[in-house]
Amino acid sequence: xxxxxxxxxxxxxxxxxxxxxxxxxxxxxxxxxxxxxxxxxxxxxxxxxxxxxxxxxxxxxxxxxxxxxxxxxxxxxxxxxxxxxxxxxxxxxxxxxxxxxxxxxxxxxxxxxxxxxxxxxxxxxxxxxxxxxxxxxxxxxxxxxxxxxxxxxxxxxxxxxxxxxxxxxxxxxxxxxxxxxxxxxxxxxxxxxxxxxx
Numbered sequence: 001x002x003x004x005x006x007x008x009x010x011x012x013x014x015x016x017x018x019x020x021x022x023x024x025x026x027x028x029x030x031x032x033x034x035x036x037x038x039x040x041x042x043x044x045x046x047x048x049x050x051x052x053x054x055x056x057x058x059x060x061x062x063x064x065x066x067x068x069x070x071x072x073x074x075x076x077x078x079x080x081x082x083x084x085x086x087x088x089x090x091x092x093x094x095x096x097x098x099x100x101x102x103x104x105x106x107x108x109x110x111x112x113x114x115x116x117x118x119x120x121x122x123x124x125x126x127x128x129x130x131x132x133x134x135x136x137x138x139x140x141x142x143x144x145x146x147x148x149x150x151x152x153x154x155x156x157x158x159x160x161x162x163x164x165x166x167x168x169x170x171x172x173x174x175x176x177x178x179x180x181x182x183x184x185x186x187x188x189x190x191x192x193x194x195x196x197x198x
Contacts, residue, residue, distance in 0.1 A: 035119025
């Protein structure tokens, strides 16, 4: 079962990564940066400051900081434990004709620690944090996250399964964190009615 899943993962990667164009090279290079912590953290923090009621702001920012940090820590630990090779290293080790030519790489040809995708985890954690706190039109927060996940495959940095694992980690961690916030406080982030939802 796992063998078939990994094979499908490689096939899907090849399909996505093969279909590229100069315009999309530039577009997805920009999109993929949304999953970088140095970009995602200020954007998410700024949105929370703008749209969170002031009485809940400090608690909300604490929740976001814990959820974001925990997502990063868990992602790094899983990466080191799994040690999956990146697409470039995988195709090179498989002695595929052309080696690196089998992978369309935009940016640095990364080699190791492919699963899960850190950019995807960060992007989906940011989307989930915003969805839990602001709520209004929360589905829209996931559009950039999905684009980030797709971009990681497009630029040759990750397999689709890596991005799916990162997305799952990014979605679940803030949910678990806010669950404990709600157990420990009578008015945790997003528990009281948000006036911006009206």
